[in-house]
Amino acid sequence: MKIDPSETLLEGKWIRDCHNRVAGDDACVRIQNLTHDYLVRITTDESGWDSLYQDPADGRFWEFFYPQGELQGCGPPTLRNLTPSEVKDKYQSWRIAPDETIIEGRLFEDNLELIRK
Numbered sequence: 001m002k003i004d005p006s007e008t009l010l011e012g013k014w015i016r017d018c019h020n021r022v023a024g025d026d027a028c029v030r031i032q033n034l035t036h037d038y039l040v041r042i043t044t045d046e047s048g049w050d051s052l053y054q055d056p057a058d059g060r061f062w063e064f065f066y067p068q069g070e071l072q073g074c075g076p077p078t079l080r081n082l083t084p085s086e087v088k089d090k091y092q093s094w095r096i097a098p099d100e101t102i103i104e105g106r107l108f109e110d111n112l113e114l115i116r117k
Contacts, residue, residue, distance in 0.1 A: 001033055001034065002055075002057055003055055003057075007081070009080045009081065010078065011027060011076070012025060012027045013025045013028070014028075014075070014076050027076075028076050028077060031078070034053075034062075035053060035079070038055075039054065039055060039062055040054045040056055042061075045091060049066065060081055062080065062081055063080050064079055065078055
């Protein structure tokens with residue numbers, strides 16, 4: 001269930017099932033599994049809608065959000081890879097050094113996971 005190093009964007013879509021009901025596609029299911037069972041949740045943005053995660057295997061940052069949040073049920077989810085600079089800009093409570101190591105917060109598991117100070 002890991003994320004391939006070449007992946008940078010996982011976009012869920014809504015589809016109609018055989019009973020004409022709207023359901024999430026395979027990407028929606030994968031995003032749900034990744035955010036519940038694999039990625040490490042770090043924090044949310046100030047709005048409380050977007051969440052920052054980190055991949056325990058490679059340390060990359062991932063943002064979980066709903067790009068069509070105006071739709072009923074918030075629309076399908078998306079996970080996108082963020083650079084350390086993007087993390088710093090949006091999630092300002094975290095500080096990341098230029099070499100992508102954490103300079104504020106507790107470090108463990110070889111700097112792959114952040115814990116809010």
